[in-house]
Amino acid sequence: MRTSNRLFATMxxxxxxxxxxxxxxxxxxxxxxxxxxxxxxxxxxxxAPSVVQATQLAIDEINAAGGILGRKVVxxxxxxxxxxxxxxxxxxxxxxxxxxDAVISMETSAxxxxxxxxxxxxxxxxxxxxxxxxxxxxxxxxxxxxxPEQQVASVVDYFSSKLNTKSYFLVxxxxxxxxxxxxxxxxxxxxxxxxxxxxxxLPMDGSDWxxxxxxxxxxxxxxxxxxxxxxxxxxxxxKQLRAAGVTVPFGNLxxxxxxxxxxxxxxxxxxxxxxxxxxxxxxxxxxxxxAMGKRFGAEMKTPxxxxxxxxxxxxxxxxxxxKAGSLDTDKVLKAxxxxxxxxxxxxxxxxxQHHAALNMYLGQVQADGSVKILETFQGVxxxxxxxxxx
Amino acid sequence: MTxxxxxxxxxxxxxxxxxxxxxxxxxxxxxxxxxxxxxxxGGYAAxxxxxxxxxxxxxxxxxxxxxxxxxxxxxxxxxxxxxxRPLDAILATWGLAIVIGQCITLVFDRGVxxxxxxxxxAIDFLGISYSSYRLFVIPxxxxxxxLLGWMMNGSRLGLVTRAVIMNEDLARALGINTGMVRxxxxxxxxxxxxxxxxxxxxxxxxxxxxxxxxLVNAFMIVMVSGVSLVSLGVACLVLGSAQVLVSTWAxxxxxxxxxxxxxxxxxxxxxxxxxxx
Numbered sequence: 042m043r044t045s046n047r048l049f050a051t052m053x054x055x056x057x058x059x060x061x062x063x064x065x066x067x068x069x070x071x072x073x074x075x076x077x078x079x080x081x082x083x084x085x086x087x088x089a090p091s092v093v094q095a096t097q098l099a100i101d102e103i104n105a106a107g108g109i110l111g112r113k114v115v116x117x118x119x120x121x122x123x124x125x126x127x128x129x130x131x132x133x134x135x136x137x138x139x140x141x142d143a144v145i146s147m148e149t150s151a152x153x154x155x156x157x158x159x160x161x162x163x164x165x166x167x168x169x170x171x172x173x174x175x176x177x178x179x180x181x182x183x184x185x186x187x188x189p190e191q192q193v194a195s196v197v198d199y200f201s202s203k204l205n206t207k208s209y210f211l212v213x214x215x216x217x218x219x220x221x222x223x224x225x226x227x228x229x230x231x232x233x234x235x236x237x238x239x240x241x242x243l244p245m246d247g248s249d250w251x252x253x254x255x256x257x258x259x260x261x262x263x264x265x266x267x268x269x270x271x272x273x274x275x276x277x278x279x280k281q282l283r284a285a286g287v288t289v290p291f292g293n294l295x296x297x298x299x300x301x302x303x304x305x306x307x308x309x310x311x312x313x314x315x316x317x318x319x320x321x322x323x324x325x326x327x328x329x330x331x332a333m334g335k336r337f338g339a340e341m342k343t344p345x346x347x348x349x350x351x352x353x354x355x356x357x358x359x360x361x362x363x364k365a366g367s368l369d370t371d372k373v374l375k376a377x378x379x380x381x382x383x384x385x386x387x388x389x390x391x392x393x394q395h396h397a398a399l400n401m402y403l404g405q406v407q408a409d410g411s412v413k414i415l416e417t418f419q420g421v422x423x424x425x426x427x428x429x430x431x
Numbered sequence: 432m433t434x435x436x437x438x439x440x441x442x443x444x445x446x447x448x449x450x451x452x453x454x455x456x457x458x459x460x461x462x463x464x465x466x467x468x469x470x471x472x473g474g475y476a477a478x479x480x481x482x483x484x485x486x487x488x489x490x491x492x493x494x495x496x497x498x499x500x501x502x503x504x505x506x507x508x509x510x511x512x513x514x515x516r517p518l519d520a521i522l523a524t525w526g527l528a529i530v531i532g533q534c535i536t537l538v539f540d541r542g543v544x545x546x547x548x549x550x551x552x553a554i555d556f557l558g559i560s561y562s563s564y565r566l567f568v569i570p571x572x573x574x575x576x577x578l579l580g581w582m583m584n585g586s587r588l589g590l591v592t593r594a595v596i597m598n599e600d601l602a603r604a605l606g607i608n609t610g611m612v613r614x615x616x617x618x619x620x621x622x623x624x625x626x627x628x629x630x631x632x633x634x635x636x637x638x639x640x641x642x643x644x645x646l647v648n649a650f651m652i653v654m655v656s657g658v659s660l661v662s663l664g665v666a667c668l669v670l671g672s673a674q675v676l677v678s679t680w681a682x683x684x685x686x687x688x689x690x691x692x693x694x695x696x697x698x699x700x701x702x703x704x705x706x707x708x
Contacts, residue, residue, distance in 0.1 A: 086542035086638070120541070215684060243683050248635035251441065251565075252678030252686060255433045258559075273543040277635045280545075284562040284634070286553030303545055 072115040076141030078131040083123030087272035091299050091342035092147045092351050098336050099355035109359050121152045128152035136163035142368050145354045147171040147347050149270055150217035166373050170350035174221025178427035183377045183391045186350045187316050187399055189225040190424035195314045195403040196292040197229055200264050204290050208236040210262035214269040215242035222268035222294055238262045245270050248277040254285045268294040275300050283307040297345035302410030311406045315346035316399045317386050318412045329385040353384035394427040432559050440565040442671035443572035447630055449649040451623030457596050457658040458616040461517050464524040467642025468531035469621040473498050473628025474637040477546045487549035490629045498625020499618045506617040536639045548633035651694035657706020666705045
């Protein structure tokens with residue numbers, strides 16, 4: 042009996058061994074899957090197509106150069122509905138059903154905050170590519186986009202010194218980003234000795250700014266600064282402002298070039314600041330724009346400050362995995378803080394407490410939707426975002 | 432002054448949205464939960480007009496026609512078999528709303544899109560400047576009221592409709608084709624919803640779910656306003672003004688709740704709402 046049991050076990054082991062080596066061999070050929078959650082519906086849906094395109098271009102370029110660790114890279118896109126509920130579904134699907142190797146996403150802060158616990162549970166690297174209100178910290182997350190410390194100052198300084206504004210009205214979407222940005226902006230304005238005469242919020246998906254526009258006009262403010270969710274709220278606010286005849290200097294902290302184009306003539310003269318505009322005059326940016334044009338042709342959506350960081354993040358992930366030599370999360374996370382990728386926004390390294398120093402630009406939207414750069418700031422530091430993360 | 436205009440224009444917009452729902456409720460005694468979906472259809476009709484490059488003013492009649500056509504098809508296919516089962520009919524409209532929303536998503540994609548406004552800029556009068564498009568909504572809503580009122584009181588269809596509202600079985604016994612009346616009413620209600628959708632989109636945006644928040648508010652207003660178009664106007668004025676006042680003096684987030692909460696309170700205090708008892 043015992044002999045036949047041992048014989049049986051040995052036979053099983055002999056039969057199973059080739060299966061083991063076969064799956065190891067299959068591992069080498071299995072693609073590296075990058076998951077991207079983005080707002081295909083909801084507020085961000087205006088910018089989502091450009092984000093997906095930028096991600097796709099990076100993946101195509103990496104595959105043409107041999108992939109990651111010799112393996113093909115594949116993209117899985119999920120719709121996070123631009124909000125927390127959708128993000129939960131999207132991340133569960135990406136991390137636990139599709140079993141992606143990393144998540145690289147441009148999302149609203151509401152979606153990001155809902156996603157972080159899931160990312161922590163799944164223990165995969167997560168690169169967040171959207172500008173946001175700062176101070177979001179998680180050992181699995183790296184951010185290559187700007188935070189208020191890098192952006193707000195340029196707008197407020199320009200308004201007060203070049204346009205002589207003294208009183209400000211603040212308008213935002215009612216969630217982490219809107220409130221966080223405007224809290225920082227208020228402190229900065231007050232520290233400059235100027236006044237904030239109003240601060241109003243609308244829910245993220247809200248599109249009726251009537252009461253807020255009326256309050257703005259009644260307040261007699263010299264200038265308006267807004268920080269709404271990216272995409273639709275920017276357009277509805279601007280349209281309603283212009284329809285009501287509001288002409289005070291308008292600094293929009295959260296508009297990207299793609300959205301500015303959909304505003305049509307209403308977007309003219311809006312001031313904005315960011316880390317990417319298509320008019321950035323460097324050879325690397327021109328090369329990138331040419332590649333986008335070639336890949337997508339007439340379907341190309343304007344690359345913008347929400348889509349270009351996505352392109353750079355995919356490449357940064359590749360460089361990090363190359364440096365780490367494997368897909369092991371801890372090794373990749375260490376490498377992400379060390380690699381530098383030279384992309385359309387210049388050389389970027391996410392080594393400042395998981396954030397990155399960036400070149401920033403202050404611009405003004407023109408009648409055709411493009412952004413004319415008024416001032417440039419090199420290598421702006423993000424400040425102390427996550428002091429507890431090494 | 433701006434505040435007063437805000438209240439009037441908000442009431443006018445609410446009236447446009449709720450009128451179609453009220454008519455269907457009055458004649459068919461059911462709440463058409465697909466009203467928000469017809470609103471969305473109207474919004475997308477306006478989008479099509481923008482894409483085709485036509486003059487944006489065309490979006491209003493086109494949206495009305497498209498909404499009305501959808502309503503007619505829906506009435507014959509979905510509502511007619513359910514005449515004897517009003518509760519099931521209400522459920523059917525809810526399902527219809529979901530189906531229409533998904534069909535729109537299939538054709539137009541989930542993203543938020545924008546429509547060109549027929550009237551841009553602000554006009555100065557009485558010491559303030561105000562959005563000319565918003566001001567335009569007031570005469571348009573009044574025109575809709577006027578037309579509906581004339582139709583109800585001055586035309587044969589209106590007479591027949593009022594008979595059906597009062598007592599459908601008796602009307603049928605008198606030889607009135609109640610099926611025709613229901614078809615006409617539902618199509619008109621859907622057409623009005625489409626018109627309202629085209630009316631609101633230049634101020635905001637179009638997306639497959641744009642009708643939902645409007646449906647909730649319209650539903651509460653119709654509940655509070657009884658059956659007459661005049662009491663609907665009063666309800667819109669009161670609730671719309673309350674929303675603007677709360678949004679202005681407190682904050683817009685509470686403002687969004689006002690109509691629903693106030694309607695519930697009114698019904699508690701006076702169950703017949705604004706209807707003349």
